Amino acid sequence: MIHNQIYHCHNTFSVKLSELLTSPALGLAVEKLPFAEFIDRLKEEYSVECRRQHVENILLHRGWLESEDESTVMVTLSERTARLLKRLGVEWPRVDEAKMTDMMAMALRERLDFIKSIDLFKGVPDGVAREIAFMSKERVVRAGFDVTWEGDPASDFHLIISGNVELQKTSKAGWLGTIMILGSGDFIGLDALFGGRSNVTAEAIMGDLRLLSIDGAKLSQRLLMAPELCFNALAAVTANSERLEGIITNID
Template sequence: MQGSHPINIEALLSHVPLFNGLAPQEIAKVARGTREIHASKGDILFHKGDPCSGFHLVVYGQIKLGFTSPQGSEKVVEIIGQGASFGEAIMFMDKPYVVFAQALTDSLLLHISKSVIFDELERDPTLCRKMIAGMAMRLHQLMTDVESYSLHSGKQRIVGYLIREVPTTEHGKNLTVTLPTNKGIIASRLNLTQEHFSRILHELTELGLIVVEGRKIHIPDIDRLRAHDR
């Protein structure tokens, strides 16, 4: 998918929390090492084993990171949404990508080159701390995922996921979660088969804990649902 008009990369970068505090001339320097990527739904951004020359920032859209087995089955590792970035750790390690990245929807991304980031990190320790904090949060989430896969039942994983997805603006009873993508991808993200995922949603529906309406999951009483996360 090609954009009909070029975007203002400097303006976009100036609104990215990672680059808060950079002077306009520094933003301009980062922008010179940044290129826009317009991806249509289904486009592959990179394959496992491809060299990494920087990291990506999602302006809008959704990107799936995952593995594919020799038999063709797929494991979704992460779903990256608007405003989030990915690829920083591999960039610092100077290693090839260990996952593939595919657009789940029409998406616009910025690819920020390793060379321009490394130059800026030498000048700005605050940027360095922000990037380390971001990678630490990603590692913490990975450890949480490993704990969930190892110690929690499928039902606990789904309930925990739904609770985490409740918008921060919603409180009390009669809450609604909108699934960010199709159920098969979310099931893979939770290390479940799609059939198992659907069966658990049906069980939760039968218990009166949720009401499924397409991608919208209505939660009549989150405290009752939370009781099944233990």
């Protein structure tokens, strides 16, 4: 107890955030890195305009933006309080990852709202949309770089948050021809749902491309349990086929 008569105590069960966020119970697509690689990743992400604010938030909350040479270190001494509480039958609860899904959904609210706004996920139950948000990972592809390459194994399904993608197909003569331009709300990599190979080359054009990448095998399993998502996927494939048929008709 300190001078102002306030008791200070804290949960005696320490939890590493990296272990918590990578727990299978949450189902988050989180990558755990050694500290040196984490710093390198921050430097890399900071050079990308759309990721800069996120990096600044990390630096701010970790106190790495402080300009002071020294800072005050506070240590809460609560061993006596913890022993007294234990004698009274009070036990600190351990973290239950399964009960943190609502908090994670709030943290990923922007991502979840984007997923719900796409026709592909229209009418899908909130729980399914939340799982998809959890299993997705945001990526930024610089202009001129490929997202997929024709003939390569397709492992990820991609949702376009912002930016543009040029879909290209190799002709029998060996030259690449543009067949479609995609933008926000469109998707790439439907082949990943079936464990196949990419049938097109997808290149980021006209600036940085922001994507949500989802493991194709995991999304395929989710399709089996969400009929609404299956029907929406079929409708999307049909719409793309009609667009391609229109291109062929116009060429003829």
